Amino acid sequence: MARVHKPVDEHYSEAAAGSRLALGRLLTLVERGGPEADQLSELAHQDTGRAHVVGITGAPGAGKSTLTGQLVHRYVDAGRRPAVLAVDPSSPLTGGAILGDRIRMYDVSEVETGQGAPAPDDMSADRRPFIRSMATRGHSGGLALAVPLAVRLFDAVGYDPVIIETVGVGQVEVDVVGAADTAVVVATPGMGDAVQANKAGLLEVADIFVVNKADRPGANDVRRDLELMLDLSHMTGLDTMERGDADYRPPIVMSSALDGTGAENVIAAIDDHLVYLGQSDRLRRRREHRVRTEVRARLKQALDRRVDDLLATDEGRAMVAKAEQADLSPTEVATALLDILFE
Amino acid sequence: MSESDAPIRVVLAKLGLDGHDRGLKIVARILRDAGMEVIYLGLRQTTDSIVAAAEQEDADAVGLSMHNAGHMTLAPAMVGALRAAKLTCPVIVGGIVPDDDVEALLDAGVAAVLGPGASASEVAQVVRDAVAAAEASDDATVGGSKVET
Numbered sequence: 001m002a003r004v005h006k007p008v009d010e011h012y013s014e015a016a017a018g019s020r021l022a023l024g025r026l027l028t029l030v031e032r033g034g035p036e037a038d039q040l041s042e043l044a045h046q047d048t049g050r051a052h053v054v055g056i057t058g059a060p061g062a063g064k065s066t067l068t069g070q071l072v073h074r075y076v077d078a079g080r081r082p083a084v085l086a087v088d089p090s091s092p093l094t095g096g097a098i099l100g101d102r103i104r105m106y107d108v109s110e111v112e113t114g115q116g117a118p119a120p121d122d123m124s125a126d127r128r129p130f131i132r133s134m135a136t137r138g139h140s141g142g143l144a145l146a147v148p149l150a151v152r153l154f155d156a157v158g159y160d161p162v163i164i165e166t167v168g169v170g171q172v173e174v175d176v177v178g179a180a181d182t183a184v185v186v187a188t189p190g191m192g193d194a195v196q197a198n199k200a201g202l203l204e205v206a207d208i209f210v211v212n213k214a215d216r217p218g219a220n221d222v223r224r225d226l227e228l229m230l231d232l233s234h235m236t237g238l239d240t241m242e243r244g245d246a247d248y249r250p251p252i253v254m255s256s257a258l259d260g261t262g263a264e265n266v267i268a269a270i271d272d273h274l275v276y277l278g279q280s281d282r283l284r285r286r287r288e289h290r291v292r293t294e295v296r297a298r299l300k301q302a303l304d305r306r307v308d309d310l311l312a313t314d315e316g317r318a319m320v321a322k323a324e325q326a327d328l329s330p331t332e333v334a335t336a337l338l339d340i341l342f343e
Numbered sequence: 344m345s346e347s348d349a350p351i352r353v354v355l356a357k358l359g360l361d362g363h364d365r366g367l368k369i370v371a372r373i374l375r376d377a378g379m380e381v382i383y384l385g386l387r388q389t390t391d392s393i394v395a396a397a398e399q400e401d402a403d404a405v406g407l408s409m410h411n412a413g414h415m416t417l418a419p420a421m422v423g424a425l426r427a428a429k430l431t432c433p434v435i436v437g438g439i440v441p442d443d444d445v446e447a448l449l450d451a452g453v454a455a456v457l458g459p460g461a462s463a464s465e466v467a468q469v470v471r472d473a474v475a476a477a478e479a480s481d482d483a484t485v486g487g488s489k490v491e492t
Contacts, residue, residue: 021429024401032349095350096375100383102396130399135350135380 008036012043015157020130023157027132030150033142033301041149047156049287052274054161055177057168057202058186063212067186067257067266068165069105072129074267075161083130083159085150087143087166087173090135099133101165130159136172144297147176148290161270168202178205179290181283182273184266186210187226189218203229206250208269214254214262226252248276310341351474354402356384356393358409358417363438367408370437370466374406377467390417390424397425402432403474404454409438419451426452431481433473437461 008029014022029036058064068084075082086101134150136143147164154162164180166173177183185206211222230249251269255262277283310316316337323333355371357364364386371381382400384393397405407421414436422434433454440448445456454473457466 020398024398028349028401090350090380091375094376094378096378097350097380098371098375098383099380099400102400103383103385128395132399133380133382137350 008039009043012040015153016047018158020128023130023153024132026153027134027150030153031134031137031142031146033145037145037149040153044149044152044156048152049155050158051151051155051160051162052182052270053151053155053180053290054163054270055180055183055205056163056165056186057173057177057183057205058210058212059188059191060167062186062188062191063255063257064165064167064186065101065104067210067212067255067263068101068163070257070260070263071163071267071270072105072131073260074263076127076129079127080161081127081129081159082161082163083154084132084163084165085147085154086131086133087147087164087176088133088135089167089170090137095137097135097137099135101133102131105131130154136170143172144175145294145301148179148294148297174202174205175293179293181277181286182207182270184208184210184270186212187222188213189216189222203233207248207273208250208266209252210255210262210266211252212255212257215256219254223252223254306341310337315340351379351403351470352382352400353379353404353406353470354382354384354393354396354400355406355408356388356396357386358388358390358393358407358421359411359413360387361409361411361413362386363410364408366410366438367406370406370408373463373466374470377463377470379467379470390421393421394424394428394430397430397432398428402430404433404435404470404477406435406437406470409436409440412439414438414440414448415444418448418453422452431477433477435470435473437466 008026011022011026015026026040029040056064056068065086068086072082072084084105086099088097088099088101090097132150134143134146151162151164164176166177168174168177168185183205185202185208187209188211209226211219211226213219234249251272253262253265253269255266257263274283277286311320319333319337319340322328323330328336353374355367355374357367367383367385371383374381382396382402384396393405396402405421405425407418409417418434418436425432425434434452435455435457436448436453437457440456440458448456454476455469457469461469
C-alpha cells in the first residue's frame with residue numbers, strides 16, 4: 001500500500017506482535033528510504049542480533065529461488081520461522097521490474113506449519129515464512145541501504161533465519177551477500193569452466209558452494225573445478241586475505257533443487273558454518289564488518305545528498321560552469337567544491 | 344523519496360485452473376515497461392496464495408487474468424478474501440469477460456475490467472487510475488488524521 005496511515009512506531013509494535021500486514025508496510029518504508037526508514041532503523045536496532053543471516057547468490061537461472069524454496073520448507077518443518085528477501089534488478093530505462101522469484105517458491109509463504117492456524121490474539125505463534133521481493137530501483141546506494149535495514153527488521157520482529165537472495169551481478173549485490181553471516185554461492189553445470197569460475201568475484205565471498213542441477217551431466221566437472229579453485233586460493237593465500245583463517249575450506253554440496261535432493265545437506269552445511277563462526281570471535285567480527293558496511297553506505301548516501309544540494313546552489317553552479325567553460329579543470333573545481341562542503 | 348517517485352507494485356496471477364498465461368506475461372511486460380514493479384505469481388494460484396503475496400509484498404494492486412469463464416465466481420471471491428485480510432488494494436480483471444458481466448463484476452468490487460484489444464498505454468493507465476482511486480478512498484476513510492509517507 002502506498003500510504004501508511006499510522007506512525008512508524010505503531011506499525012513496528014504491530015509487526016513485532018506478529019502482524020504480517022504491518023511488516024509488509026514497514027518494508028515499503030525501508031525500500032523508500034527517508035525519515036520513516038531512519039526512525040525504523042533506530043526502533044529495530046535494539047532487537048537485532050538473534051537471526052542467522054544467510055546470503056544466497058549465483059548466476060541467473062542457477063536455481064537460487066528454487067533452492068531457497070526448498071530450504072524454507074525444511075526450516076518451517078524444523079520449527080523455525082524463516083524470512084526471505086528476494087532481490088531482482090529494475091530496468092535501468094523505465095525503473096520497472098518483474099519480480100519472479102516468488103513463482104519458484106509459490107507455495108511456501110502459506111506452508112502448513114502443522115500447528116493449525118494461530119488464534120487471532122496470538123499472532124506470535126504464527127510460524128509462516130515471510131517472502132518479500134525487492135527491486136534494485138536503479139539508484140546504486142539504495143540497495144546497499146535497504147537490504148541491511150530490511151534484514152535487521154526481519155531479525156527484530158522474530159524471523160530466523162533471514163535469507164537474502166540476489167543475482168550475483170554487480171558489486172552491491174555481491175557486497176550484501178558477502179555481509180551475511182553465511183554466504184552460499186550456487187553454481188550449475190554448463191555455465192563455463194574453471195576459468196569462468198575464477199573470473200567471478202563471487203568465489204571470494206563464498207562460505208558454502210552448492211552445485212545445483214547435480215542430476216545433469218557435468219555436475220562432477222563443476223565440483224572438480226571448484227575444488228581446484230579452492231586449492232589455488234589456499235596456495236595463493238587468498239583464503240587468508242578474505243577471512244583471516246586459512247583453516248576454513250568452503251564445503252561443496254551437490255543439490256537438485258527441483259525435487260529437493262541435497263537440500264538437507266545444504267541446511268546442514270549452513271548450520272555447520274554458524275557453529276564454525278561461533279567457535280571463536282569470527283561471528284562477532286563478521287557482524288562488526290556488516291555494521292561497518294552499513295554505516296559506510298549510510299554515510300555515502302548522506303554525502304551524496306549534500307553534494308547534490310551544493311551543486312544545485314548558485315555558488316555550486318557557478319563553479320561547475322568554470323569547468324564547463326574550461327577556465328578550470330574538473331579536478332580544480334571539485335577540490336574547490338570540497339572545501340566549500342567541509343568549511 | 345517522495346511518494347509519487349515510488350513505483351506502483353502489482354501482483355499478477357491466474358486464479359484457479361486456467362492454463363492460459365500468455366496474456367498475463369504480456370501484461371507483466373507492459374506494466375514493467377510502464378515503470379511498475381510486477382510481482383509475478385503465474386499459474387494456478389488460490390485466493391489464499393494471492394492474499395499472502397499481496398500482504399507480504401505490500402501490493403498496490405492485484406491483477407487477475409481470467410480465460411476459463413470462472414470470473415463471476417472467482418473475481419468477487421478474490422475481492423472478498425483481500426478485504427477480509429484488511430487489504431484495500433484494487434482488483435483488476437483482464438482476459439475474456441462478456442460485456443454483460445462487466446457491470447456485475449464492478450458491483451462486486453472489481454475496480455476495472457480490461458478486455459482483448461486494450462492497448463499497452465490503456466492497461467498501464469487503468470492500473471494507475473485504480474491505484475489512485477483506492478488511495479483516495481483510503482485517505483477519506485482515515486479522515487484528517489492521516490500520516491502520509
